[in-house]
Amino acid sequence: MNVLWVFAHPEPRSLSGALRDDGLRTLRELGHDVRESDLYAMKWNPVVDARDEVNPDILAEQEKLEWADTVVVQFPLWWYGMPAILKGWFDRVFVKGFGYGVFAEDGRTLRYGEGRLAGKRAMVVLTAGAREPAMGPRGVNGTLDEVLWPLHHGTLFYAGMSVLPPVPVYGANRVSDTQFAAARSHLRRRLGTLETTEPIPFRTQNGGDYDDDLVLRPDRSPGATGLAVHLRQAG
Numbered sequence: 001m002n003v004l005w006v007f008a009h010p011e012p013r014s015l016s017g018a019l020r021d022d023g024l025r026t027l028r029e030l031g032h033d034v035r036e037s038d039l040y041a042m043k044w045n046p047v048v049d050a051r052d053e054v055n056p057d058i059l060a061e062q063e064k065l066e067w068a069d070t071v072v073v074q075f076p077l078w079w080y081g082m083p084a085i086l087k088g089w090f091d092r093v094f095v096k097g098f099g100y101g102v103f104a105e106d107g108r109t110l111r112y113g114e115g116r117l118a119g120k121r122a123m124v125v126l127t128a129g130a131r132e133p134a135m136g137p138r139g140v141n142g143t144l145d146e147v148l149w150p151l152h153h154g155t156l157f158y159a160g161m162s163v164l165p166p167v168p169v170y171g172a173n174r175v176s177d178t179q180f181a182a183a184r185s186h187l188r189r190r191l192g193t194l195e196t197t198e199p200i201p202f203r204t205q206n207g208g209d210y211d212d213d214l215v216l217r218p219d220r221s222p223g224a225t226g227l228a229v230h231l232r233q234a235g
């Protein structure tokens, strides 16, 4: 399989850097072809400008995405989101006609499970200072799924990709050797099952669940509101 690893951390000798190094090594040992976009090392320009459609740095990233079967997106959680350099990678690379504004022959807009990146898988690997309970159902941060909603649902799934459950490392500001070993083996396990892990069951836009205003039909998750209604129900 072809795997693109997008990495957004300024310091290679960080926890994130160590996990990235081990992740790339693991993928190669598993026989995958691997390419990397190490955004700080590339001095990636995150600022959108009017000439972007023809900028070679964007075309190069789009070519890597076309090549990839799976994309790993790794970052430290900063202010409930991704570092600006990574946001700027999505802003500049997922442009009209590539990440959005993609149409079927019948004029339908292809998004939320359909689009240029349909058929590819994506998986987020992140480190967070918060401890796990604080990102749980009643944790002060909101749940990890809620924090990752804009990236998972609003970006990766929007552009067509199947999104695998994330690989979080909680309490990442102070990690003992034992905790690091556990995080590394968790990541290795998840990299070993990239092809078989069930994606998050987001409802597709054109699968019949939404009306013309893109509102969930009343008989789907009746009476319920909130982000979880956009997951297909089991059974």
Ligand SMILES: Cc1cc2nc3c(=O)[nH]c(=O)nc-3n(C[C@H](O)[C@H](O)[C@H](O)COP(=O)(O)O)c2cc1C
Pocket: 009, 014, 015, 016, 017, 075, 076, 077, 078, 079, 080, 081, 126, 127, 128, 129, 130, 172, 173
């Ligand atoms: C600017 C900044 C913002 C941060 N915001 C959050 C946050 O919103 N939630 C959280 O759990 N941790 C937050 N943290 C902690 C980082 O996620 C944590 O330091 C990092 O994941 C540790 O991994 P590293 O050693 O590889 O950088 C923040 C850290 C920085 C520097």
